[in-house]
Structure formats: structure tokens, C-alpha cells
Amino acid sequence: MPGRPETGGPRAPDEREVRVPSTSGDRTVSVIETSGLTKRYGKHLAVDSLDLTVPRGSVFGFLGPNGSGKTTTIRMLMGLIEPTSGRAKVLGRPMPYDGRRVLPRVGALIEGPALYGFLSGRDNLLRYDSADPTADPRTRRARAEAALDRVGLTAAAGKKAKAYSLGMKQRLGLAAALLQPRELLVLDEPTNGLDPQGMREIRSLVRELASDGTTVFLSSHLLDEIEQVCSHAAVMTRGRLITQGPVAELAAGARGRxxxxxxxxxxxxxxxxxxxxxxxxxxxxxxxxxxxxxxxxxxxxxxxxxxxxxxxxxxxRASLEDAFVALTGEGFDVAG
CATH class of the missing domain: 3.30.70.100 (Alpha-Beta Plaits)
Structure with missing residues (x-):
């Protein structure tokens, strides 16, 4: 889980600006909505007036080359950094202002997992779980074992995390995000460092989670990954949103060969x-x-x-790659 936003930040907008649902069980049609979301670092415009809508129940691919603004956007959505301007809602509530209500309902893996290298994979999960105030300590170990099994790390559970490969660390970070059922799972380049077999396993897991009702927001620079697993997608380049919608419709917008x-x-x-x-x-x-x-x-x-x-x-039939090139005129990393 990402850390919660610090207290003492900007005051929440008043009711005329953002309507905040009255219950934590909000069932809005969209799990993520942004309006004019912008992040500027000095003269560098990292994210430029982003209007994004992620439907509930979708596997949403957030697509763009490295440096296009994907991770910056995710960090704003999770309350890790504040936007320069614009607004964001996650699960119907404004972020970062309502982070304490939103984050317990979200699992996230952002920019690789933060692990204690001197602890085993299993003990890392137990530590993560103990930091969650909503977690039942009586079932902690069972949930950790189930999460390890789900990402294929049971055999390496007793191994110290500092000895894990990059792919194993990615798996362990994903296991941490799956310790409890989540309404929304946010994954930033989840197949980074995985071999082809590991990539297939993670894709299968994403489909399984979606079939269970979890909305998955998946950022990637791999077109093939998005096309194989996602129902909807958005394309970012140079900090700007180029297009968004169902994957099939995005591909249909380009002419085939x-x-x-x-x-x-x-x-x-x-x-x-x-x-x-x-x-x-x-x-x-x-x-x-x-x-x-x-x-x-x-x-x-x-x-x-x-x-x-x-x-x-x-x-x-036109592919997502064809659509991207038609929209941006740029090449792309399409390796699977």
C-alpha cells in the first residue's frame, strides 16, 4: 500500500466543488475520475490537464512510453504527491483529501515494491499486514501464505528479500497488494523484470482478479501486454492524454494492413x-x-x-500498435 498523505496539507474543497459520498460503500460507475489534473515540476510539465475515467469492473490499461507521465499520475491518484492543479476522485472520493477512507480499499504496486531486505518474503508480508489497521491479526499468517501462493512465491517464502531477483521482488510487491480483498488494484509496470512465463502468470492473475469483481488499473509501456489483458485503455504521451476507451474501439479506429x-x-x-x-x-x-x-x-x-x-x-484487423502510431506518429515498445 502506498503511504497516506501527510496531515496539514491543503484544505479539502467545499461541497460546491466536489460532492463526497456519505458512505464508504460507494458504488459509483467510475472508480477513478480526474478533471484537469496537472503536475508541474518547475518548468517541466509532467502531466498536462488530464481528464481520465476508469469504469468500475474494468481492466484498464494506462499506456504510454517511459516518461509519458504515467507514474506521476498514479502517485497523484494515490495521494503520494499533490497535483499542481485539477482534481482527482478515487472510489468516489477526492484525493488526497480523503486518503484515509480510500486507501484501505485499494491495493497498489507503484515503482517497484519497498521491501525490508533483511526479512524473508513471508516476514515482509506479515510486516505489511500488521501496518494495516483494518487487518485481522488472527488471520494474518493465513492471508500471507495465500498471497504468496497466489503469486508463485511459496517455495521462496523463507528466503531473505535482498536475495530476490527483480522479478521475485515484483511478485512479492503484488502479493502485498493482495493481502486483503480490494475494490481497486493499481499496478505500475507489474511485469517489469519478469521472464515470459512470469508475465503470462501475472496476466492470468489480473484476469482472475477482474472476474472476482476487482477493478484493475494497469500501467505499462508494453502494447502487447495491454492488448492481451485489458478491456479499456488510455494512451499518454509527453504528459498528455491522447485517447481513452474500450480497447477494441481504440484498435478499430485505425486502419488495418x-x-x-x-x-x-x-x-x-x-x-x-x-x-x-x-x-x-x-x-x-x-x-x-x-x-x-x-x-x-x-x-x-x-x-x-x-x-x-x-x-x-x-x-x-488493426492492432493497438496501429492505433497508437496513427494517433501519435511515434514508434513504441511492443515486446511482450
Whole structure:
């Protein structure tokens, strides 16, 4: 869990500015809402007028290159730093002003876990749990063991945390966030340092948590990770929000790639170029490019008439990567 905001900070807005629900069991449609959320460090604008909405029950991917403002945003949402301007609500309550009511309902892993290196993985979890005033001490050990098992660390539970690999530390931090049931789970680059098998396991765990009713807010710079596990996503770049919405709709907003599968790639590329197909790429027995404005059936006929042996032809579904490049004109880290 992130630390609570310090007392003596700015006074909470009055009722005309922010309506605060009267019960802790608030069931608002959105679990996170921001309006004009901004963070400035001197002349550097880290987050610029962010308007973000995270639906309850979603697995929400917060996507952007390293340095795009993702972690700064999360730190503001969790009350770890104060915004320069703008407002944020988490679970229907203003942050950081209502942090003492909000944070017990949130599990978080931000910028890697803070661990006691001289303690074992198990003892780290017990220490985390004992710091939670809502935790029942009678079931503390059982919950720690269950959390260790859930992230695959049971066999290493007695090992000192300073001897853990980066991936094992990530798992232990995630276990700490799962010690108690949470309405919202906030994960900042949760697969950092994990091998491919570990990444698959964390993705599976995220899906499982979502099926149990937990809203998961997952930041990542890996497009493949977001596309595989998230129902909704937002794209950040240079501190600004570019777009947000269901992942399928974001991808549908970009045009897919025309492809031709053929042993006659040189002839196929020539015909496609004549039809104005741009960004041609030839790889093995495939030629791909941007779909032309003409009827695709006419392109197929021209390929056949040119003697191209067409074994596959069509337009591939646009990916989240395609949508990102179309929106920003930038490349991206798409490694899984």
C-alpha cells in the first residue's frame, strides 16, 4: 500500500466543488475520475490537464512510453504527491483529501515494491499486514501464505528479500497488494523484470482478479501486454492524454494492413504499388501495406491477371500498435 498523505496539507474543497459520498460503500460507475489534473515540476510539465475515467469492473490499461507521465499520475491518484492543479476522485472520493477512507480499499504496486531486505518474503508480508489497521491479526499468517501462493512465491517464502531477483521482488510487491480483498488494484509496470512465463502468470492473475469483481488499473509501456489483458485503455504521451476507451474501439479506429500471401512477392509488390498501396513491406512470402482507396476486389483481380499466385489476400484487423502510431506518429515498445 502506498503511504497516506501527510496531515496539514491543503484544505479539502467545499461541497460546491466536489460532492463526497456519505458512505464508504460507494458504488459509483467510475472508480477513478480526474478533471484537469496537472503536475508541474518547475518548468517541466509532467502531466498536462488530464481528464481520465476508469469504469468500475474494468481492466484498464494506462499506456504510454517511459516518461509519458504515467507514474506521476498514479502517485497523484494515490495521494503520494499533490497535483499542481485539477482534481482527482478515487472510489468516489477526492484525493488526497480523503486518503484515509480510500486507501484501505485499494491495493497498489507503484515503482517497484519497498521491501525490508533483511526479512524473508513471508516476514515482509506479515510486516505489511500488521501496518494495516483494518487487518485481522488472527488471520494474518493465513492471508500471507495465500498471497504468496497466489503469486508463485511459496517455495521462496523463507528466503531473505535482498536475495530476490527483480522479478521475485515484483511478485512479492503484488502479493502485498493482495493481502486483503480490494475494490481497486493499481499496478505500475507489474511485469517489469519478469521472464515470459512470469508475465503470462501475472496476466492470468489480473484476469482472475477482474472476474472476482476487482477493478484493475494497469500501467505499462508494453502494447502487447495491454492488448492481451485489458478491456479499456488510455494512451499518454509527453504528459498528455491522447485517447481513452474500450480497447477494441481504440484498435478499430485505425486502419488495418492489406496483405498478400504469395511466392511471387516482387510481382505482387509491383502491382500493389501501381494501385497506390503505401508503406509496402516484403517479408518471406507476404507483402503488406496501407490499404488503397480503391475497391480491394479490383486489386485482387489485377494481381491474378499479372500472374501472381495469390494464396492469401485481405486486410488484417488493426492492432493497438496501429492505433497508437496513427494517433501519435511515434514508434513504441511492443515486446511482450
Amino acid at each position: 492489406l496483405f498478400v500471401t504469395t511466392p511471387d512477392t516482387a510481382d505482387a509488390a509491383r502491382v500493389l504499388k501501381e494501385f497506390g498501396v503505401a508503406d509496402l513491406v516484403v517479408a518471406d512470402d507476404r507483402v503488406t501495406g496501407e490499404p488503397p482507396g480503391t475497391e480491394l476486389a479490383d486489386v485482387n483481380v489485377a494481381l491474378v491477371e499479372a500472374g501472381v499466385r495469390v494464396r492469401g489476400f485481405g486486410v488484417e
